[in-house]
Amino acid sequence: MTYEVFATQQEAVKNLAAEVAELIRSRAAEGKGVVLGLATGASPLGFYAELIRLHKEEGLSFKNVTTFNLDEYYGLPREHVESYWYFMHTNLFNHIDIPAENINLPSGTVAQEDIEAHCQAYEDKIKACGGLDLQILGIGRTGHIGFNEPGSDDTTRTRQVHLDDLTKTDAAPAFGGFENVPSYAITMGVATIMDAKKLRLMAWGEKKASIVNKAINGPVTADVAASYLQKHPDAKYFLDAAAASEL
Numbered sequence: 001m002t003y004e005v006f007a008t009q010q011e012a013v014k015n016l017a018a019e020v021a022e023l024i025r026s027r028a029a030e031g032k033g034v035v036l037g038l039a040t041g042a043s044p045l046g047f048y049a050e051l052i053r054l055h056k057e058e059g060l061s062f063k064n065v066t067t068f069n070l071d072e073y074y075g076l077p078r079e080h081v082e083s084y085w086y087f088m089h090t091n092l093f094n095h096i097d098i099p100a101e102n103i104n105l106p107s108g109t110v111a112q113e114d115i116e117a118h119c120q121a122y123e124d125k126i127k128a129c130g131g132l133d134l135q136i137l138g139i140g141r142t143g144h145i146g147f148n149e150p151g152s153d154d155t156t157r158t159r160q161v162h163l164d165d166l167t168k169t170d171a172a173p174a175f176g177g178f179e180n181v182p183s184y185a186i187t188m189g190v191a192t193i194m195d196a197k198k199l200r201l202m203a204w205g206e207k208k209a210s211i212v213n214k215a216i217n218g219p220v221t222a223d224v225a226a227s228y229l230q231k232h233p234d235a236k237y238f239l240d241a242a243a244a245s246e247l
């Protein structure tokens with residue numbers, strides 16, 4: 001696992017987007033596809049804006065790209081403005097040429113009794129596509145990646161999870177209050193994420209400094225799911241100076 005501290009978030013996301021663009025182009029040149037794992041939240045917004053710019057201004061095509069998102073709130077339909085389906089379409093998919101059939105997110109509306117089969121199908125589809133080539137990550141203040149809250153160990157796979165109160169507190173403004181934040185989500189597990197060939201985690205600002213330090217320098221533990229990145233052969237943190245200030 002490595003990390004790099006950039007002068008600005010803009011510089012960091014340009015660097016990461018260039019790496020992803022190179023991966024997409026080199027695979028396209030071989031007539032092959034790329035499987036990207038994607039994340040939501042504020043952290044990857046600049047990265048998605050840069051991918052859109054590369055598409056519009058530099059001809060980067062996403063026709064050979066398949067995506068799997070990390071997670072989705074349970075109980076939210078796709079049209080809900082806080083659903084991750086809506087987030088991804090608004091902030092990325094609607095602005096690039098990715099084929100709609102290549103886009104995968106867990107469902108927020110699958111019936112409770114069908115959740116297990118739905119999660120297994122998600123895992124199976126990732127495998128059938130050849131596995132995740134590169135997984136984009138943010139980090140929550142509980143140390144979660146996806147929605148793998150404290151207690152999620154490195155055997156966890158795609159499943160329904162209960163959200164931590166701190167996670168709900170952080171999401172409360174967007175939902176107009178804590179009580180409106182869904183209590184459950186469907187998320188890839190730590191093992192699903194660790195199976196990706198490359199992991200790229202973005203964290204910005206001093207609010208993330210403490211948890212970034214714990215994840216990078218603390219023990220590898222299910223209490224901080226991001227700490228498992230220490231055991232991954234090709235994981236990298238992209239940080240700004242504020243997020244790196246406690247390292």
Ligand code: GLP
Binds near residue numbers: 040138
């Ligand atoms: C949510 C998402 C995570 C994300 C985290 C941090 O909980 N499920 O994937 O990393 O929020 O969000 P932000 O980037 O807005 O700080």
